[in-house]
Amino acid sequence: MNTFGYNIRLTTFGESHGPALGGILDGFPPMVKIDFEKVKEDMEKRAPGRQAFTSPRKEPDEVEFLSGLSADGVTLGTPIGFIIRNKDQRSGDYAGYAGRFRPNHADYTYYSKYGINEFAGGGRASARATVSWVAAGALCRQWLATKGVTVSARFIETNSVEEAASNGDSTGGIVEGVINGLPVGVGEPLFGKLHSRLAAAMMSINAAKAFEYGDGVASAYSFGSNVQDLMIPDNNAAGGYRFLTNHSGGIQGGISNGMPVNFKVYFKPTPTLMREMDAYDTEGKHVIIPPKGRHDPCVAKRAPAIVEAMALLTVADLMRYM
Amino acid sequence: MNTFGYNIRLTTFGESHGPALGGILDGFPPMVKIDFEKVKEDMEKRAPGRQAFTSPRKEPDEVEFLSGLSADGVTLGTPIGFIIRNKDQRSGDYAGYAGRFRPNHADYTYYSKYGINEFAGGGRASARATVSWVAAGALCRQWLATKGVTVSARFIETNSVEEAASNGDSTGGIVEGVINGLPVGVGEPLFGKLHSRLAAAMMSINAAKAFEYGDGVASAYSFGSNVQDLMIPDNNAAGGYRFLTNHSGGIQGGISNGMPVNFKVYFKPTPTLMREMDAYDTEGKHVIIPPKGRHDPCVAKRAPAIVEAMALLTVADLMRYM
Amino acid sequence: MNTFGYNIRLTTFGESHGPALGGILDGFPPMVKIDFEKVKEDMEKRAPGRQAFTSPRKEPDEVEFLSGLSADGVTLGTPIGFIIRNKDQRSGDYAGYAGRFRPNHADYTYYSKYGINEFAGGGRASARATVSWVAAGALCRQWLATKGVTVSARFIETNSVEEAASNGDSTGGIVEGVINGLPVGVGEPLFGKLHSRLAAAMMSINAAKAFEYGDGVASAYSFGSNVQDLMIPDNNAAGGYRFLTNHSGGIQGGISNGMPVNFKVYFKPTPTLMREMDAYDTEGKHVIIPPKGRHDPCVAKRAPAIVEAMALLTVADLMRYM
């Protein structure tokens, strides 16, 4: 369950405090010329420390490509192996957490499931794992660009992040994504619907709690007569028709209809606070966890790069043999 | 993409107006005694015509099991094949739709993708296909019951359905699901998280537009200090700990923590109205679609049985080898 | 593990003495006009009782198609569900076998693995399950014919079958298959090599003990200088080149090279003899199994239809998105 996708498949590995993370992107089309500067830009968008109020960890996150590319950077159609070294492991920061179940973290569930006490910094559950998703998404972005498909995402603030940070608190937030330029026909019935695949992809991101597309939650409160997307013939439109409105969010019956696909992902607040936290350890003893370690008061702020990556992987996968 | 699951896999077939629908449930545990009366009850919960204001179509939907069961109804561990005959096809009702793209239906996207004009009544895109999901979910329910796991779902009204129906209109609605009795440890990192799998499952249901679990959308507006689920040791609890609150919705890091798993699915209004509708046909000609055919003014009302089925399939799949 | 293939996937169900067997063929191309008479011919080729010295069981094996086809027999691109009723179950013939481990059958291994004593007539292990493979293969044959690809197989006698039968004995045999008209490029490195996929397919057939392609076993005894397949440019050849010899059996590096693909499958003798057989039962008691039930003295004789079906499924799967 460390593999995402069917036609273009990303298999990942790596713990946040091991020597490296990485992945294998298999099924990627041959003959795509990769611009490594653009890969670097995508990696930087994800990097913590780039934005105020996100974690000060400043690793450069260089992607080393090990296969699948010719000497001049053209994809060969063979699996693309890549690694990202962990340069700034500072696991000392996490010393206070060893053997302790931090509230609202995966510490307790991982410990119960695997029986292994390796959760300093989150191990495999850490958001650090998304570094591989962004690297692979960056390649998909370049291939999709050749087909006129673009993906972008932006953070929507719900509470003042400065205020949360100054209180040692954290806050939730929203990321809105949009996919432009999709042809008609992307998505597979019955269990590969475009929005079902997107939902699964987005809910794989740490701290995501809800997903909606098009009118989303509001649809449930609507009358049918108010939300019909009427279509009219339009020779400039992807499939020969244009829709006058987009309540559907660009998807009908699980298949893209040529309109922009828009969706929102709702993120909970970072569970770690810069305050003392009540907790229990693996021996059942009550402990106070001190405020320590790296800290993003709002995980959603850093999420747009990851939302983009997962949407890119999803769309590339579905479009591979179209 | 007509297969759901990995360890217990449901593969489905059938069009709404063909001779039969059905499926193969592969990987189901051996030695489970099936109560066919209970399967029937689950099928009836889904049946239209059972509730006021849902479609008057009244097929009995008998499931014929063809394999995988001993003479006395005990599962053999071999694939369980089953079919449900379409007894009440009345495709005449759909005559007015032939070659016409009904608004907010999958007609246009299916036509563009497959180039086949077989969409009277929805064909493969019809909610009728869910009859196989419910049959398979009914078997999963019986196996999960032996492990103390139960799944239930209920409809939450947002607008008066009577009012919508009397106007020839339709309305959206909400279905809330809850999974009780889950042990700690259900869900697989990174791409098999319990809520990611549930999201994909729920977004496979026709007309679903949003999914949330636990605090869901509200999480995005919360401060971290207000939504911590504190844990305390409790020998009666699944994993030795109980949580004082359940903002997490029973899932942390994608893995169940022993608390109830609750989630909501938001459904859009039925796209077909009992009014004349503007549309275009496959020749690009403007047409008026008359009010005709079967009609559920609120698809969400019939959805609880389907939400339960998909949750049952998801949980059974994840628990198969625990 | 009841599913074969990736792009065109056959999922099967059914026990030899249950009400029906069948399958779902998912991913089959749309717009293929099916000739049902030809499907019937393929089913008849498999039927026992058609040849002298094969089992006298004479069920007609009618395939009932339940979905995936338009009214005039054109594939829709949706999953094709089909069933074959067991009309001639005569399980009384197997009464003497109940609870007894017949020599060289799967009785003991199935019983040990599943703990279920349902092996009269072989249950899921019976060669009867191949009826679904032949039905699905028949559809693949018709699609592949539109691309100029044909598959045929023939039985090669090793011992006189009449002699074996008159002694109440059984004998092994060989089936040779050939795939003609394949374009260059069928097969996927590294674990989807054409011959690896064929080997797995053929070794799925009951009683198969060995697989070879091209020079096969003889290759191991050859010098490299004697078995080079020299190529020469030829505008009439599939890929612009023709090979002067075909030691490679039409496959190089796991990928078809445009030459005929030929292979052999070696079958062991039918384990059931028309003699008394020493055996043990599930209680550990020694028993004598009397000569009874249907009997093919040479399973290989009936295997060509099955070898063809599995080759057709393999090739169709690999060519689906070429």
Added chain:
Amino acid sequence: MNTFGYNIRLTTFGESHGPALGGILDGFPPMVKIDFEKVKEDMEKRAPGRQAFTSPRKEPDEVEFLSGLSADGVTLGTPIGFIIRNKDQRSGDYAGYAGRFRPNHADYTYYSKYGINEFAGGGRASARATVSWVAAGALCRQWLATKGVTVSARFIETNSVEEAASNGDSTGGIVEGVINGLPVGVGEPLFGKLHSRLAAAMMSINAAKAFEYGDGVASAYSFGSNVQDLMIPDNNAAGGYRFLTNHSGGIQGGISNGMPVNFKVYFKPTPTLMREMDAYDTEGKHVIIPPKGRHDPCVAKRAPAIVEAMALLTVADLMRYM
């Protein structure tokens, strides 16, 4: 198609002349203590240059593990990422091959399929890719040893390799494998039969042309009365029964019966000769390929380590959830 297995899955990457090869082993059990010296021994068994008459290339092939292991070498249950650097690329040796289709190599089929002229030294088709299989197999060997299962393989000479080498020629050969200590019940009907999985695994190895298990090819020439494996109760045997003979090769109905599983893989001669070879280039021009580059006169000689690795991966995969 660069992934092998279902429960324990190896996904691989790497070209013979790129910076590194490697893989991700996902699904491997947690809590297995790895002995890295033993991994090294397995890698050395594969290394060319270790035996007379195999290629003089002498890379050490160190495996660098990047994830999935605790600091003291215990598996965590998370994916195990590893890489092997190519230290001795000497692609100059292959200069004479650029753009030329070497006889009986994958050059022509890869070129036709992918349109990319990257086949110096074999690229992805090179036997060098098996280095990742051996590394992953080495981990499986250590887990299986804790269950009493061992795998070994040996080379069987068919022609004098010295003679072939002195003539600038090459020869085929045979590798025999045996799996000891298997419990009863390994293998999955219908398409996951133990011998079908082994056949696919072995036919994935470069130059393999035939696979047989148990009596294999000879079965086809046998009478049933001569090859019955009679069973007798034996409390010391895996499943409570022992077989007096093993014509079945330890497998009945695709499932292990507790006896040793033995099989043979037949390899063709190395296609490259140390002689001038007639060939064509990508422009259709006739060329003479000079004798150059590294050379194994008998690929089968080096194959036992690879045969063992593939058998280990196959068995570990099938036993993961037993």
